[in-house]
Amino acid sequence: MLAIDFGARSIKAVQLSKTGGGYHLENFGIVLTPPDSILHGEIKDVAAVSQALAKMLRKKRIYERGSVIAITGQKVIVREITTPLMTEKELAEGIQWEAPKYVPYDLKESLLDAIKIEELEEKEGSKMMKVLLVAAPKSLVEQQISVLKNVKIQPKAVDIVANAQIRAFENYLSPVSSSEEDGTRIDIILSIGASTTEITLIEGDRLKFTRTILKGGNDINKAIEKKLNIPFNEAEMLKRKIGLSLPEEKTEKVAEMEEIEETEEDLGKEEEKEEKSEEEALTDKIEKVKKEKTEKENSEESLALANQKEIADLINAGVYEIFNEVRKSLNYFKTQYQKVNYKRIILCGGMAQLPNLGQVLKKQFGITVVIANPLKGITVNEHEVDINHLDKYKSALATAIGLAKRER
Ligand SMILES: Nc1ncnc2c1ncn2[C@@H]1O[C@H](COP(=O)(O)OP(=O)(O)OP(=O)(O)O)[C@@H](O)[C@H]1O
Numbered sequence: 001m002l003a004i005d006f007g008a009r010s011i012k013a014v015q016l017s018k019t020g021g022g023y024h025l026e027n028f029g030i031v032l033t034p035p036d037s038i039l040h041g042e043i044k045d046v047a048a049v050s051q052a053l054a055k056m057l058r059k060k061r062i063y064e065r066g067s068v069i070a071i072t073g074q075k076v077i078v079r080e081i082t083t084p085l086m087t088e089k090e091l092a093e094g095i096q097w098e099a100p101k102y103v104p105y106d107l108k109e110s111l112l113d114a115i116k117i118e119e120l121e122e123k124e125g126s127k128m129m130k131v132l133l134v135a136a137p138k139s140l141v142e143q144q145i146s147v148l149k150n151v152k153i154q155p156k157a158v159d160i161v162a163n164a165q166i167r168a169f170e171n172y173l174s175p176v177s178s179s180e181e182d183g184t185r186i187d188i189i190l191s192i193g194a195s196t197t198e199i200t201l202i203e204g205d206r207l208k209f210t211r212t213i214l215k216g217g218n219d220i221n222k223a224i225e226k227k228l229n230i231p232f233n234e235a236e237m238l239k240r241k242i243g244l245s246l247p248e249e250k251t252e253k254v255a256e257m258e259e260i261e262e263t264e265e266d267l268g269k270e271e272e273k274e275e276k277s278e279e280e281a282l283t284d285k286i287e288k289v290k291k292e293k294t295e296k297e298n299s300e301e302s303l304a305l306a307n308q309k310e311i312a313d314l315i316n317a318g319v320y321e322i323f324n325e326v327r328k329s330l331n332y333f334k335t336q337y338q339k340v341n342y343k344r345i346i347l348c349g350g351m352a353q354l355p356n357l358g359q360v361l362k363k364q365f366g367i368t369v370v371i372a373n374p375l376k377g378i379t380v381n382e383h384e385v386d387i388n389h390l391d392k393y394k395s396a397l398a399t400a401i402g403l404a405k406r407e408r
């Protein structure tokens with residue numbers, strides 16, 4: 001299946017096929033999003049996005065003409081609700097009556113979906129069931145469908161980002177707890193992108209809670225851009241180079257790093273190669289300009305060095321703002337359920353590659369962090385796909401990979 005994921009930093013396409021025991025990555029493509037054309041999961045400039053996507057698909061020789069897409073953002077409502085026991089047919093109708101309690105916008109202008117999760121034990125003579133309600137404004141989906149139409153692709157299915165990520169990380173999820181003592185085991189998928197951060201709580205392989213925070217890596221770039229009066233892409237590079245500051249004690253630091261390295265491969269290695277990324281043409285250009293600058297105007301370069309501390313502070317501030325929102329969600333969920341036992345944070349999204357983010361996250365939350373690889377268990381078509389290139393982007397490809405795992 002082909003999947004397309006529209007992000008504020010980049011648009012990704014992933015083509016997977018199902019094999020006997022797993023999946024095979026046939027091809028993938030990634031292109032920088034035209035400036036200001038996608039934000040918070042919404043397409044602001046359909047023409048510009050269509051053009052960029054068409055070019056990427058052509059270049060990558062991706063000819064499949066049907067695709068899965070995903071929606072996200074604060075307007076997407078995902079709630080576990082309790083309703084009287086109904087058949088699927090009854091539910092399809094009944095949800096129209098239930099939904100207004102949870103959906104703050106016009107139902108006529110929205111898409112609704114309800115999936116029965118489980119039947120509950122009979123209480124006071126009435127049989128009830130748990131249902132997952134999903135609602136989204138139609139406009140959110142229509143923007144993406146317009147883009148697909150422009151590039152002559154049929155929409156095959158619309159999913160939510162949280163579901164795609166659960167599918168992408170099925171290999172990382174903890175089994176449901178079998179003992180009372182252990183409490184409710186919850187895994188956390190934390191996806192930090194350019195304009196949004198998605199936090200998803202999962203029990204077993206079941207979605208329990210998801211929330212979109214309208215903050216991401218681009219906000220840090222903007223802060224650096226403004227403070228130092230430098231181009232956005234230069235800010236992007238400085239952010240990647242400097243990364244998050246590690247807090248104090250050395251011994252503890254090492255121990256944490258080891259734990260993260262056990263669960264994730266060669267993050268450090270990627271850092272060095274990052275600047276040579278071939279399709280990030282814009283980044284390359286800036287890189288060239290920067291080099292020329294170093295030759296000609298050494299003074300500006302040393303100015304950048306002097307600003308290192310300032311930049312580090314901005315990166316820290318941006319990341320901690322996100323952490324605060326994450327903490328609020330974790331605390332909120334804990335008040336809704338009894339004895340929640342947070343097992344691990346599965347970290348993904350482009351920002352998962354920010355130096356030290358995993359270590360600091362673990363320290364801040366006291367929960368094991370895994371910088372997860374959505375390619376785990378997926379074989380790759382090496383005729384079409386440059387493995388090194390793919391490896392660099394794996395964190396950012398989680399949503400697209402999870403979407404492409406769908407069979408229909
Ligand atoms: N090697 C890296 N080091 C640090 N940050 C990185 C690295 N690679 C990508 N990022 C950051 O990750 C973010 C992009 O992540 P991602 O591709 O997941 O976002 P997106 O899907 O385009 O955006 P959205 O938030 O709209 O979903 C950018 O802010 C970028 O700076």
Ligand SMILES: [Mg+2]
Nearest residue numbers: 006007008193
């Ligand atoms: Mg994204």
